[in-house]
Amino acid sequence: MIDSGCGGHRTGAPGPLLTSRTVADFEPAAALALAAGGDQQAWDSIVSAYGEMVWGIARGYRLSGPDAADVVQATWLKLVEHVGDIREGDRLGAWLATTTRREALGLLRRSKRDIPVEDAGLTEADDREIDGPEQRAMRNDEDRMLWKAFGRLNGPCQRLLRVLMLDPAPPYVEVAAVLDMPVGSIGPTRARCLSTLRGFLKDTP
Amino acid sequence: MNIPASDDELLGMLGDLLRRVDPMPEMVREAATASLAWRDPDSALAMLISDSAAEQADKQLTTVRGAAPRLLTFEVGDRAVDLEVTSEARQARVVGQIMPNATATVTIQHGDGTSEVEADALGRFVVNDVASGLVRVCWSNDGSRVCTEWFFA
Numbered sequence: 563m564i565d566s567g568c569g570g571h572r573t574g575a576p577g578p579l580l581t582s583r584t585v586a587d588f589e590p591a592a593a594l595a596l597a598a599g600g601d602q603q604a605w606d607s608i609v610s611a612y613g614e615m616v617w618g619i620a621r622g623y624r625l626s627g628p629d630a631a632d633v634v635q636a637t638w639l640k641l642v643e644h645v646g647d648i649r650e651g652d653r654l655g656a657w658l659a660t661t662t663r664r665e666a667l668g669l670l671r672r673s674k675r676d677i678p679v680e681d682a683g684l685t686e687a688d689d690r691e692i693d694g695p696e697q698r699a700m701r702n703d704e705d706r707m708l709w710k711a712f713g714r715l716n717g718p719c720q721r722l723l724r725v726l727m728l729d730p731a732p733p734y735v736e737v738a739a740v741l742d743m744p745v746g747s748i749g750p751t752r753a754r755c756l757s758t759l760r761g762f763l764k765d766t767p
Numbered sequence: 768m769n770i771p772a773s774d775d776e777l778l779g780m781l782g783d784l785l786r787r788v789d790p791m792p793e794m795v796r797e798a799a800t801a802s803l804a805w806r807d808p809d810s811a812l813a814m815l816i817s818d819s820a821a822e823q824a825d826k827q828l829t830t831v832r833g834a835a836p837r838l839l840t841f842e843v844g845d846r847a848v849d850l851e852v853t854s855e856a857r858q859a860r861v862v863g864q865i866m867p868n869a870t871a872t873v874t875i876q877h878g879d880g881t882s883e884v885e886a887d888a889l890g891r892f893v894v895n896d897v898a899s900g901l902v903r904v905c906w907s908n909d910g911s912r913v914c915t916e917w918f919f920a
Contacts, residue, residue: 602803605802634795635798
């Protein structure tokens with residue numbers, strides 16, 4: 563993934579979980595071929611390159627931590643099953659995203675939540691739980707307000723912003739493939755989602 | 768609060784927050800990394816072709832978890848397995864039948880490890896203590912190995 567220059571705003575050093583990314587010399591097709599032969603290092607490079615994206619998309623379906631962890635694990639196991647079948651490296655991001663989406667929707671459907679699948683993520687739930695270490699990572703009220711406002715965004719907005727905020731920011735063509743959206747609608751949707759977020763921040767007491 | 772004027776800055780602020788408060792948990796990363804060990808290149812992958820839970824959800828029927836067993840069918844070529852999964856709190860009971868019907872050693876891989884069971888002459892088997900979560904069923908006959916896709920039991 564390379565930075566498209568479209569909204570790839572950087573805010574200081576990435577967290578410790580991101581430091582192992584080796585994006586510069588990461589070649590998805592080569593990594594897939596090696597991983598298909600059992601090469602652990604190549605597999606690890608795939609997990610490093612796409613792990614945060616897969617996690618972000620699962621969380622963007624407003625799944626709890628344990629549910630998101632299940633969805634993410636199912637996604638990686640499916641990639642192991644199909645690791646030898648994906649020949650085009652540039653399709654890997656979209657393949658992972660589609661699989662994550664399918665697993666997330668499958669989980670929502672099986673758990674028979676009272677919300678229709680299409681609306682998953684549209685309900686306001688500003689009491690979204692954050693467990694131990696994450697709670698400690700909140701620095702101040704500003705963090706808490708932003709987190710709360712983000713939690714009020716609908717699912718599609720949460721997923722789009724989760725993907726756009728990745729570091730490095732994926733190019734719009736990849737964002738489009740990953741979220742199954744037309745490339746042309748990413749800019750306007752981004753603006754609309756951020757404007758809604760602004761509104762939520764303004765009316766937070 | 769001080770809301771940044773530009774969208775780029777607001778997105779940057781959000782990214783900074785989410786990376787701090789909701790990163791991929793280390794346990795999730797470790798599980799992802801360890802997944803490659805489940806690679807089984809010598810087995811054929813039997814795909815899920817029917818799932819009563821999905822069908823019921825589509826019809827918007829309400830069922831209580833654990834009330835009725837879930838029926839799943841996986842298939843690859845002329846080999847298939849029917850599974851009846853009864854989920855309880857932390858465990859599932861799996862009753863299965865492999866096709867073509869034949870004795871075989873069936874392994875069920877799940878969160879607590881691997882359970883092994885012999886299918887009878889009609890290809891039937893039962894496993895009672897499958898850990899709830901991601902599960903797959905593998906078996907061999909005539910020297911060829913089959914594994915189902917991973918599914919949630």
